[in-house]
Amino acid sequence: MLADQYGLPLTTSVLEARDAYVTGVNHTLAATFGASDAFAASVEADPGFALGFVGLARARMYDTDIPGAQKAMATARACATQLTEREAAHLAVFELLLQGRTTEARRAVQDHIANYSRDVLVAQICTNIFGLIGMSGEPGRESLQLAYTTQLLEALGEDWWIMSVHGQALCEVGQLDEAMSMMERSLALNNVNANASHFKAHTLYEQGAGEIGRAYLADWIANYDERSVLHGHLSWHRALWALEQEDEAELWEIYSSSIAPAASHSLPINVLTDAAALLYRAEIAGLDVEPELWSDLSDYASRYFPNPGMSFADIHSALAHAMAGDGDRLAVLAETQSGFAGDLVRPVARAWGAIARQDWTAALQNLTPVMAEHARLGGSRAQRDLLELTYLNILLKSGHADEAHRTIKSRRPIFSQAAPVAGFG
The missing domain is CATH 1.25.40 (Serine Threonine Protein Phosphatase 5, Tetratricopeptide repeat)
Known part of the structure; x- marks a missing residue:
């Protein structure tokens, strides 16, 4: 039995399926373009790989292809005959998420992470501003988010993904120096991680460092595929700084090319x-x-x-x-x-x-x-x-x-x- 990049066993014996799955997970965590293609390659290499289909369902959700996500999840269920306990629970979490049962999904994620803290594709569901904690509507959700990412950081340590989302949680509660340190450490390990670049922009915004932020994002986004899920939102940050610095021409150029409904891939x-x-x-x-x-x-x-x-x-x-x-x-x-x-x-x-x-x-x-x-x-x-x-x-x-x-x-x-x-x- 092969394992993923976090050492978790996968029910596939096909090396190409495992490698493509790992690539898909990394794309998802970094918010880079290519997750759907990677997971599709994974299940093509092993049509019986259930978690490969779960990953494909997650990627289709980000593509706003809900019928495609449902089809991938149905295939995952059909393949789920000899899964480990962790994989079966992993699949169950994403079924709840795809069904829109968010309260149950959040509880299932937190129960799952208590047992499998390195299962990052599940852990990711409750991180970030638009995760199940961030969009819960609960008073004090920023503190809940920080407590959750702190738990993950303790389990994962010097990991580029968790440092980026933990940095976001720190930023939202006003711990800006600590947040920036996390972002820099994350980017040093993986500079293509759009989450780290994004949250660094948030931290610079909170520090009032508009000129630095504007220059940083203009440079970083030049190599970021415009089809990626965060391209439009990073462009929004750039446009806000253009507005603050009274560069109306750049503001409207960014809006029309990257933010407007007809242009954005977000x-x-x-x-x-x-x-x-x-x-x-x-x-x-x-x-x-x-x-x-x-x-x-x-x-x-x-x-x-x-x-x-x-x-x-x-x-x-x-x-x-x-x-x-x-x-x-x-x-x-x-x-x-x-x-x-x-x-x-x-x-x-x-x-x-x-x-x-x-x-x-x-x-x-x-x-x-x-x-x-x-x-x-x-x-x-x-x-x-x-x-x-x-x-x-x-x-x-x-x-x-x-x-x-x-x-x-x-x-x-x-x-x-x-x-x-x-x-x-």
Whole structure:
């Protein structure tokens, strides 16, 4: 019986199947393009390799090919006749995930990792900003994420993948020096790891090191395949820094080539949230945003997120609908409470509607109660700055300049001297 790169036995005796499986796992952990091809090669070499089909199902999920993922998982089940206990549990976790049973899947992941801490493809499900902990809507989820990655770090040690996701968890709780150290150690071991590059960008953002971050990502992304899952989101970071540094030409070039729905190869939740946040942050910075960009994004949101329930996506869908003037679509989100933080989605959606009408009093009334706990909506600190800067802009528009300065200084001090909001100074 062969073993994977973490020393875990695999029920295949075909070396080519094992090697391609290892390649697929590495692509998944590094967020690089090629996981689907690698797992497909693995099961072609050994059509009875169940975990190869599980890996293929995971890769198809990242490709947003759910029918393909379901087909791969069905084949995995058919092959699962002589699996080890660990492999059988591994397969069961991904069945729950693919069925959308996220609460059960999260519990299964944590139970599994308690027994098999080196099973990284399972462990990965609960890491990252969009993992099952990050998108749980629970108060204190950042601390839960850090506790989880700390457990994994203790088991895996000097491993390029765990250091990158542990660094992200450190960054989100404000331990920036420790986060940067983790990123640098991860990149030293594997510089093509897009997760480490991504989280290094987050840490630089939190440190207010925009010029350094912009130069770093421009250099790093040059060799990153644009079909990779994080290419659009890394481009979003670059565009934000271009906005802060008043390079409007680069901002729109990056948007049109890498972030807009027609250009991005990212997951739909990243396409929607990145595009909506960038367009509105450009608006409040005083730039002109073409109306058709909002219309296109509203249509995209309606196509990929037609029903409320994924709260982080819902607030961005509501923004797109409001700015596109689509009151019917907006009303669904403003009047429905569904999802892990649905109680916060409704007032945010109503605030976007008020903003579109330039009713700053109503916008302030709706958004103010959300600000104390908007972390429950999901996303990183950098992503939730959409709400922080929107709140700042509303205060300015409402004639509360002194309060605006006090609020940003206490809530997001990195913007206290120079926030990218027109009229702030």
